[in-house]
Amino acid sequence: MTDLATLYQTDYSVWVQHTVELLRARRFDELDIEHLLEELSDMSKSEQRELESRLLVLIAHLLKWQYQYQTLSERWREFDGRSWRATIIEQRKRLTLLLRNSPGLKAIFIETMTAVYADAIELVCDETGLPATTFPINCPYTAEQLLDKTYYPN
Structure with missing residues (x-):
């Protein structure tokens, strides 16, 4: 194991600083390529997980807005959906x-939206007690609607 690879295991912050210095100096042959590739891959995975998480919560709240808001606002006059909004x-x-x-995440936005939809339905069912059959099989929202600040389902 190289000194830089050992440093990765013992002091990550110093490893990062040293790696940046090597890259700036174009001393590529001294880099700890294995760990550098691992870190770059993890960065991408982290961004993808954030995209999944944000879409899951957004879709779940839009589903609650569309399928439960009216019922709750009729039952409780003070319910105005402010926290959901x-x-x-x-x-x-x-x-x-x-x-x-x-x-680069734009390229996987629709794929991710489709992938988290079932989880969003499960979350809404757990939170509201509504049966899964209440909701469409496929996500009823387009990518444009999800990002449109003015869009709220009926």
Whole structure:
């Protein structure tokens, strides 16, 4: 194991600083390529997990808005969906920032949206007690609607 690889195991922060210095100096033959590739791969996975998480919460709240809001507002006069609206606004903002900072995620947005939809239904069912059959089999929202600040389902 090289000294840099050992440093990765013992002092990650110093390893990062040293790796940056080597890259800036174009001393590529001294890099700890194995761990550098691992870190770059983990960065990508982290961004993908954030995209999944944000879409899951956003879709779940839009489903609650569409399928439960009317019932709750009729039962409880004081229910106005304010907390749901706040969550929808925050998730849209965070998604917009994530896509701006990591534009490569746009290529997997629809695929990720489709992949998390079943989890969103499960979350809504757990939170509301509504049966899964209440919801469409496929995500009823387009990518544009998910990111549209003015879009709220009927």
